[in-house]
Amino acid sequence: MDAALKWGMECPDCIYxxxxxxxxxxxxxxxxxxxxxxxxxxxxxxxxxTFNALIDDFELGPNGEFEVILSxxxxxxNWIPLDENATMLVIRHFFYxxxxxxxxxxxxxxxxxxxxxxxxxxxxxxxxxxxxxALGDFLEENLTFFLALAKPEVTNSFLPPFDGSAMGAAAENxxxxxxxxxxxxxxxxxxxxxPEGLYWGFSLGNVWWETIDYGxxxxxxxxxxxxxxxxxxxxxxxxxxxxxxxxxxxxAGHSEGAIILRCVRTVTxxxxxxxxxxxxxxxxxxxxxxxxxxxxxxxxxIQMRRRAVSRRFAR
Numbered sequence: 001m002d003a004a005l006k007w008g009m010e011c012p013d014c015i016y017x018x019x020x021x022x023x024x025x026x027x028x029x030x031x032x033x034x035x036x037x038x039x040x041x042x043x044x045x046x047x048x049x050t051f052n053a054l055i056d057d058f059e060l061g062p063n064g065e066f067e068v069i070l071s072x073x074x075x076x077x078n079w080i081p082l083d084e085n086a087t088m089l090v091i092r093h094f095f096y097x098x099x100x101x102x103x104x105x106x107x108x109x110x111x112x113x114x115x116x117x118x119x120x121x122x123x124x125x126x127x128x129x130x131x132x133x134a135l136g137d138f139l140e141e142n143l144t145f146f147l148a149l150a151k152p153e154v155t156n157s158f159l160p161p162f163d164g165s166a167m168g169a170a171a172e173n174x175x176x177x178x179x180x181x182x183x184x185x186x187x188x189x190x191x192x193x194x195p196e197g198l199y200w201g202f203s204l205g206n207v208w209w210e211t212i213d214y215g216x217x218x219x220x221x222x223x224x225x226x227x228x229x230x231x232x233x234x235x236x237x238x239x240x241x242x243x244x245x246x247x248x249x250x251x252a253g254h255s256e257g258a259i260i261l262r263c264v265r266t267v268t269x270x271x272x273x274x275x276x277x278x279x280x281x282x283x284x285x286x287x288x289x290x291x292x293x294x295x296x297x298x299x300x301x302i303q304m305r306r307r308a309v310s311r312r313f314a315r
Contacts, residue, residue: 001016002313003213003215003309006211009205009210010211011203011262012203012211012220013037013095013096013098014094015036015093015095015312015313016092017091017093017106018088018089018090021043021070021082021089022086023086024072024084025071025111025112026069026070026071026110027070027071027109027111028068028070028108028109029041029067029089029107029108030067030106030108031066031107032063032066032104033055033060034064034093034101034102034103034104035100035102036093036101036103036104037095037101037198039091039093039094039104040054040092040172041053041054041068041080041089042091044086044089045086045087051081051083053080054265058078059078066078069111096223098304098305098309103312146209152177155181155256156178156179156180156182156276157179157274158176158177158259158274159176159177161174161263162174173262173263174263175260175261175262175269176260176261176272177258177260177261178261179256179257179259180204181255182239182276183255184240185278186239186276186278187237187243187282188238188239188274188275188277189235189237189275189282189286190202190237190259190272190273191233191235191236191272191273192234192261192270192272192273193232193233193268193270194223195263195267195269197266198265199222199263200222200262200263200264201222201223202220202222202226202236202260202261203260204219204250204258205258205259206256206258207256207258212257215305215306215309216302217250217252218301218305219250219251221236221247227246229291235286236249237282238251238259239279241279242295242298243279244294245282245290245291245292247291248293
């Protein structure tokens with residue numbers, strides 16, 4: 001996934017990379033850590049998560065260099081156990097400071113076995129048919145899963161946090177998922193005590209669980225970007241037009257959708273309070289000390305986001 005290819009409300013702060021695996025194989029993963037806020041490694045067996053760790057849980061060299069063995073049998077040093085049904089290694093880089101933090105330099109190679117060889121009697125049409133059937137099942141099951149997940153019973157509310165591994169996310173990710181729906185003249189005020197820990201961030205999506213364009217719009221805010229008010233609360237305003245507050249989430253013209261507060265390795269995963277207000281009365285509903293932002297300031301933030309996202313996914 002990247003800034004254009006979207007699936008399942010991908011995190012705006014994240015680079016997702018991965019490699020297909022075979023559970024009976026042995027692999028070597030190596031590289032340099034980089035400076036991302038969070039660098040997580042996950043082993044998937046289909047949609048089931050069978051291993052989660054941070055690269056910082058392993059032994060690293062003085063310049064962040066590392067080598068990790070992935071295998072079913074125990075291995076000395078840095079080792080990731082592979083389940084016999086392992087299918088994928090997923091690596092997530094979460095960035096807080098988009099301008100300064102850098103991604104890891106990663107490589108992987110198999111150390112044993114050989115690639116399966118096609119048999120002369122195998123009919124390639126059978127394999128293609130199986131893939132098409134699997135693609136159809138994947139599409140139907142994912143739409144059912146995500147659309148159900150994105151619909152709290154009450155619009156403009158949040159569900160309690162839950163174990164992220166239930167939806168294929170990292171086990172230490174406790175998402176707090178909500179929905180929003182606003183008329184053109186309405187705004188949504190979200191208040192929360194910011195979680196303490198490694199990473200937290202809000203992201204806004206549409207009804208199809210596509211994260212709204214975060215490179216050209218301020219549709220997300222993480223713990224580094226969001227401004228905390230003097231009373232210790234983070235107040236985020238979801239609105240169709242710029243309200244002149246620092247913590248604005250831009251709907252980009254959508255009238256409703258999903259919103260996620262991701263809490264990764266945090267002490268708490270709080271459920272925010274929400275309030276729908278008329279847009280023209282927003283100023284009187286916010287504390288006097290809430291941080292404001294000028295049009296020039298907003299333009300500078302968007303320019304930074306555009307540069308950072310373009311650099312993040314440069315080919």
